[in-house]
Structure formats: structure tokens, C-alpha cells
Amino acid sequence: MNFQKRKQKILDQLNVSGEIEIKQLATELDISEITARRDLNQLALDGLLYRTRGGAMKVNPLDKPTDFVNKAAQNIEAKDSICRKAATQINDGDIIFMDCGSTVFRLCQFIKNKKIKVITNSLPVVYELQSSLVSLNIIGGEFDAERLAVHGTIAHEHILRYRAAKAFLGVDGISKKGLFANSEKEAAITTAFAQQSNYTYLLCDAGKIDRETYLNFADLSLVNAIITDADVNKLQSIKEQGIAILLVD
């Protein structure tokens, strides 16, 4: 049992139980206490654990589960059919914006083989398209670890320097009163993308319709079309305001 293997075991246990003791470590790995101590010290030097008297503790107590992926996992079928429809609106040569919504993310799989340019602030979108035919452009700025996307002033300014034919965006809610978001940062990005594109598509599954959350950040006129799987009756009030409705097949 060499140092590298022990190091792994130590970090494994720390990840599970959060702490470790010298004596227990020495018995478990069948090494002397001084060696156990040396191991912990070395790992502490690299900042991989926090050395305590008689043992060690985990440094980073909580690892964020990428709740984005979880969120993205909800209602996949509906989202996929929305995105399939959205993909028909995209032609080779297009330059498009994609924001960091979970529905928009599902669009990636349908455009991988298109010769287009995608401008996005979403890290998952970048990963998904990184080795595809799509040419990528990343919005820079502060990275929001919770949303896995770039936000902030610099990001906003950065978007204003680009111009795209189409934007594919998500929101947290939509009603005849307009568009709703859960955060101001996200709302600012969505607005910027919409303003800088010639035609803006809103991708929203049935659950988003008539849902009015925290922030009413824009009028319906910000977008040109809505792609949705919702019942056409529920969309009447939106349609009346001159927004095109694209229903999934």
C-alpha cells in the first residue's frame, strides 16, 4: 500500500464520513501512526483536507449537486418535442443565441450537425456542442455556479456587441402580463439576447403558461414567437397580443 493508494482511501473516507482519525487510519490501512500523520500532513499541504489534532476533516463540506441537470431532467419528452420543432426553424449559416434555460439546453442535440454559429452564456450548452459542427461563441463574465451560466454586467455588455438572426430563450413563466423570471440576473440576460436578435423564439412547456413568478421583467412584445406543447385554448390571450404560436407536432 503506497502513498498514492492511501491518499485515495483517505479522501474517499473523508468524502463519505467527513472526518478521519489517525489511530483508526493506522489500524485500517495497517500503517504506523506516524505514517498516517505524515499522509494527512501532506494532503493538508495540498489543501485537500483540513488537519485537526488527532485526525483530519473534509475541507469543502458540501459539494453542489448539479441541480441544473436535475432540473433539465424534468418533463424531457415535452421539452424534446418543443426543441424538435425549434430546430426546424434553424438553417445552415444561421447565427443564433441560446440562453441557459433547461428547455433550451435540450435543443443542443437537434442542432449538433447544423453548420451554424451559436452564441450562449450556458456552460452545459457549450459542453454539449463543443465537439460538433456548430461554431461556438461564449458570453464572458461572472460565472454563476448554481445556474452553470455566465451573468452580470460584463456579460450584458458583451451580448450587446453581438447581433444574431434568431434567439432561443426560456423563461420561468409567461402570461398575458408578460414574461416572468426567478432572478434579475437571468432576466437581464434574456432581455439582452432578445433585443439583439431579429427574431426571438420562446421555448416553454405547458407548465410555464400562465405562471407568474417573482419578477415580471418584460412585456410579451419582447418575443416574436412561442414554441410550446400547451393546449391552444390556454394560449388565446397571448395570441391576441400578436405573438406567433408554434405548436409541437
Added chain:
Amino acid sequence: MNFQKRKQKILDQLNVSGEIEIKQLATELDISEITARRDLNQLALDGLLYRTRGGAMKVNPLDKPTDFVNKAAQNIEAKDSICRKAATQINDGDIIFMDCGSTVFRLCQFIKNKKIKVITNSLPVVYELQSSLVSLNIIGGEFDAERLAVHGTIAHEHILRYRAAKAFLGVDGISKKGLFANSEKEAAITTAFAQQSNYTYLLCDAGKIDRETYLNFADLSLVNAIITDADVNKLQSIKEQGIAILLVD
């Protein structure tokens, strides 16, 4: 049983069990221990495994095997010790630049638990630090799928809007004539990072010293310090130009 066949067997076993021991290898393949050792050393040079005392381990058992990491895997031990040294130069509260070099990438593991801000144009760095204590800032612009990093005019402008205490950068070569790169895009980014930081560290393993590749893009004075595992004698001409030399422990 020639080297090629042994190499295959070694890598096979590593893929299955994740580790291998010299003694076991020698018995199993009916070769002497020194030959087994030589095999492992050679494979480690190519970055195909991580040499440990008494055996070897799979390259990055914890990390995802992206193409990039494989490239980064060359000379891991040297790069890791360089980065361990580099990490000692970083304190909580620091704002630092990190570019898209493969050595710089290895720095991530040593700074995951530091409370710092990292500004980078490298996607692997973002990926690695995305769920750490580090606060991230992404340089925006055109995404270069080959280097998995952001480059171009916008990226360059974006960097100029930031200011950091320290920059940790890589190059393709360094000699008394200055710094060398394999592409103009990369050179521009490196230069920008260096100019916008108060103190610039160059991380370069021994192979980079006195290597003069395609583009001589900057004078040595662009950087303040070099962190390297190279022999001190080879660094004399660099030291004479007033660059600080930090040798690995």
C-alpha cells in the same frame, strides 16, 4: 513477449483494476522487475499512466477522461510538482488569471479549496473548478474547439477590462530570446493576461526551457517569475535577465 504486447497488457489491466504492481507484473509477464519498471516508466512518459512507488495507477481516476486531460497527462509528475509550488503563491482573497495551457490546468486541483477568484479562458479549467470554492470568471469570445478555450478579438478586449494580482500562464517554449508560442491567438491571450496582472508566473516544465518554436511573441520581461522543475544551470541565462526562478521542492 515484446514491449508492445506488454504495454497493451499493462494498459488493459489498468483499465480494469485501476492499478498495477511491479512485483505482480514481473511474475505475470515473466519478466524481471527492472524491465517491468522500465515499461511503466516509459508509459508514464507518454502520460498513459501515473507512476507510483512500487507500481502504477490509472492517470486520473477522479477526473473525467476528456481528450484534453490526456494531453495534459504528459509528464504529470513534473507538472504537478510545479503546480504544487505555484499553489503556495496563492492566498485566499486573490484574484488570478489562468490561461489554457496544459500545465496550468493541473493547477486546478491545488486551488479547489481556496477562496479566490479565477479569471480564465480555458473551458477545462472552468469545468474543473465549477463546483469548488473558487469564484469563476469566464473570458468571452470565439470558442476554439481544438484548444477548448476562448480566443479572438473580443476575448482580448474582455481581458483588458480585468485586472488581477497574479497570472499563471503557460508557453510552448522559453529561451533567453523570450517566449515562444505555437499560435498567434494563444500568444495574444498570454500577453494580455500578463499585462493585466501585477505579477506574472510562468509555469514550465523542463522540456520547455531553451525550446524555440514557431512564434517568438514576447520578451522575457513580460513575466516576473518562472516556476519550473528544470536544472538550475539551464536557467542561468534567464536568471541574468532579472526573472525570478522558483524551483520545485
Added chain:
DNA sequence: TCTTTATTGATTATTTTTGATCGAAATTAA
């Protein structure tokens, strides 16, 4: 065929790792 080159193994010296001991420092108990 002979020569050259590369590979392998044996031997030895060096380096690294490990464990034991002991005094110092920190923690706990009185």
C-alpha cells in the same frame, strides 16, 4: 556471414519510504 543496435537482466549504489524513539507542545483533567 559479421557488425551494429536494441532489449533485457544482474549487480550495486542511491533514494525514498517507513517505523521507532524521545523530547516538545498541546490538550485535558484535577
Added chain:
DNA sequence: TTAATTTCGATCAAAAATAATCAATAAAGA
């Protein structure tokens, strides 16, 4: 507060792994 206990780090010696050197063998080319 002091005393007892535990943990710690420094030092040193033993053990293991390694690198360096050289000779033997195998392979390749002239």
C-alpha cells in the same frame, strides 16, 4: 493553577524501491 495524557515533529535506522552501470542476449541490417 498543576499534573497527566495525548499528539506532534525531529532524528535516525531499517527496509523497500529505484536508478545507474555493465554484461548477456536477441534482433536487424549490411
